[in-house]
Amino acid sequence: MATLFQHAVWKALEKIPSGKVTSYAALARYLETRAVRAVGSAVGKNPNAPQVPCHRVVRGDGTIGNYSGGEGVATKIRLLSQEGVEISEGKIVDFDTVFWEFTP
DNA sequence: TACATGACTATCC
DNA sequence: GGGATAGCCATGT
Numbered sequence: 001m002a003t004l005f006q007h008a009v010w011k012a013l014e015k016i017p018s019g020k021v022t023s024y025a026a027l028a029r030y031l032e033t034r035a036v037r038a039v040g041s042a043v044g045k046n047p048n049a050p051q052v053p054c055h056r057v058v059r060g061d062g063t064i065g066n067y068s069g070g071e072g073v074a075t076k077i078r079l080l081s082q083e084g085v086e087i088s089e090g091k092i093v094d095f096d097t098v099f100w101e102f103t104p
Numbered sequence: 105t106a107c108a109t110g111a112c113t114a115t116c117c
Numbered sequence: 118g119g120g121a122t123a124g125c126c127a128t129g130t
Binding site: 023024025028034035036037038039040041042043044045054057058059060061064065066067068073076 | 109110111112113114
């Protein structure tokens with residue numbers, strides 16, 4: 001059973017536009033919490049994978065982080081690549097440019 | 105109820 | 118600059 005916290009995370013993910021990425025820290029800040037690890041757990045347990053763009057969430061330093069499903073991180077990289085987010089050596093290229101910051 | 109774990113981040117060496 | 122350590126909150130056992 002998904003908790004309210006998880007629903008809040010998934011709902012926030014849907015706000016991320018195609019071709020952009022965000023970080024767990026930014027997500028946590030938008031949700032007004034410091035539980036970045038809990039956010040990561042919630043995203044990983046997201047039951048609406050195609051509906052929720054969980055692949056658009058990366059680590060704060062621009063690295064991919066982790067992913068569950070398909071071929072794992074490889075799938076995440078491929079999906080981002082298809083949306084116009086270039087990846088190199090497991091890291092986001094021009095991270096500052098493609099980074100999406102949540103806006104109230 | 106209490107303990108251990110995790111799709112993380114910040115700090116220290 | 119890179120690797121290791123500590124801190125963090127929510128979840129699951």
